[in-house]
Amino acid sequence: MKDKREFYSRPEITNAYDQQRFGGRSGARVGEREIELALALLPGNGKILDLACGTGRLTRALLNEGRSVVALDYSTPMAVKTASSGASTVIADAFSTPFPSASFQAVVSLRFAFHCPDLRPLLREMQRLAVAGGHLVFDTYSWSPRANWAIAPGQWGSRVYRHSPSSIHSLADQMGLTVEQAEPCFLFSPYLYRLVPFPVEQAFEALENHVPASWMCRVFWKLRSGS
Ligand SMILES: C[S@@+](CC[C@H](N)C(=O)[O-])C[C@H]1O[C@@H](n2cnc3c(N)ncnc32)[C@H](O)[C@@H]1O
Known part of the structure; x- marks a missing residue:
């Protein structure tokens, strides 16, 4: 993960981040879908930690919904962008955060887990931070x-x-976590969805409803901690 921390700390990467992934009409739709999926999986009340928040796109959406949110990222340029939303923003390592245990009702981490070869250290810290x-x-x-x-x-x-x-x-079984929801999405890399003209992006989305869920390349997860 060290290389990812360095990679995302480069100002040229930070500055290009949103446009590269969520620019144009198709890219905006990709971003909108991801945020909608995350919001739908999050509980309706309590303080939320946006772990590895990046430029703050989810933090902003949560603030717009009137939610109490704390954001954390290792990269200073990323954290500065998120802090401009007005959210309380912390620069720290996602695997050993400065927060006391059971500080949050929910911990969300978008587009981060797939950078981890082993999910256990990430889930362990998320589990520590969430209330029972x-x-x-x-x-x-x-x-x-x-x-x-x-x-x-x-x-x-x-x-x-x-x-x-x-x-x-x-x-999840080994760690005492319960899988409450799993939402498969995107037939192939969201970057391909972002690159194509909007009508083609819409056709890709429509196609998702006609193929087995196991064909999707991403899954959004909602796990419950403790009892
Ligand atoms: C692909 S971006 C995702 C950002 C945001 N969650 C989103 O969905 O747009 C990955 C983020 O993880 C951050 N990151 C990488 N390693 C980290 C670590 N060990 N601790 C905290 N943040 C880290 C990077 O700085 C970057 O902002």
């Missing part, structure tokens, strides 16, 4: 060409990691 009965929300890749080789590493960073749905279920 609180929630952990994150997303994984079930498959991605970037799990096999780093595509344009100067632009995208090194490779990502696949986590099969069955591996998440068994990890």
